[in-house]
Amino acid sequence: MSKEKVVKTNAMRILDSKKINYEMITYESKDGKIDGISVAHKIGIDEANVFKTLVSQGTSKELYVFVIPVAEELSLKKAAVITGEKKIEMINVNDIMKYTGYIRGGCSPIGQKREYKTFIHESAKELEFIIVSAGKIGYQIKINPNDLINVVSGNFEYIIK
Numbered sequence: 001m002s003k004e005k006v007v008k009t010n011a012m013r014i015l016d017s018k019k020i021n022y023e024m025i026t027y028e029s030k031d032g033k034i035d036g037i038s039v040a041h042k043i044g045i046d047e048a049n050v051f052k053t054l055v056s057q058g059t060s061k062e063l064y065v066f067v068i069p070v071a072e073e074l075s076l077k078k079a080a081v082i083t084g085e086k087k088i089e090m091i092n093v094n095d096i097m098k099y100t101g102y103i104r105g106g107c108s109p110i111g112q113k114r115e116y117k118t119f120i121h122e123s124a125k126e127l128e129f130i131i132v133s134a135g136k137i138g139y140q141i142k143i144n145p146n147d148l149i150n151v152v153s154g155n156f157e158y159i160i161k
Contacts, residue, residue, distance in 0.1 A: 009135035010101070011110035015143070020151060023142040024134060034105040034137050036070025043131070043140065047071045048123065050131040050140075053107045055100060055116070058085030063099055065118040065152070067109050067132060072121070072160040082119060082157050108135035109152050118154035120145065125156050 007024075008016075015022050027042040040050040047070055054066045054074055064083050066074050079088040093104045100112040109118055109132055124130050124145035132148065134141045149156065 007136065007139060009108065009111070009139060011108040011133075011135040011141060014111045015141070015151065018151060020147045021144070022147070025131065025140040025142055026138055027140065029105075029138040039140065040070055040131075045131055049127055049129060051121070051124065053109045053133055055091050055096060055107065056088045057091050058083055059087045060085060063091070063114075063116045064088065065109055065112070065116045065154075066159055067118065067120040067124075067148075067154075068160055069121060069123060074159060075161045078157075078159050079119070082159065083117065102133075102135050103137070106133055106135055106137040106139075108133045108141070109148065109154075110141070111135060115153065118152040119157045119159055120149060120152075120154050121160055122156040122158050124148075 025043050027039055036050055036052040040047045050070045051067045052070050056064050068074055076088045096104050100107055127145055129142050130145050131140045131142050
């Protein structure tokens with residue numbers, strides 16, 4: 001009898017250590033469709049509840065994490081105002097691993113190499129749960145938005161276009 005090995009990502013271990021309730025959701029990624037909208041459809045959850053994690057850098061070279069609904073686009077202008085930066089730009093996708101420890105398509109807001117200032121779009125406040133990457137392609141975390149804000153020491157802000 002073989003038991004299927006339970007995958008625990010760094011993000012899940014952090015949530016476990018803080019005794020925060022979450023649910024792991026998996027999806028098939030062999031087809032290469034790992035963008036947020038495809039993931040929402042694969043797991044059968046409304047796109048408004050599925051959030052993507054974006055990493056950006058300000059003029060000061062400080063890094064910031066923005067967590068927004070998958071169908072939305074980050075407003076770099078609003079992001080700059082919120083962070084107090086003159087300008088915000090997305091980091092190069094090739095640098096995601098270097099800064100976060102995660103790969104593109106599997107970047108979780110939880111458990112990055114450093115704790116960056118994190119902002120979650122305010123629409124999450126109205127939701128019972130949101131889905132974010134668990135830190136590995138094919139794995140998502142279903143979590144209460146207030147628990148996520150607390151674990152990443154983040155803020156709710158209006159950050160989309």
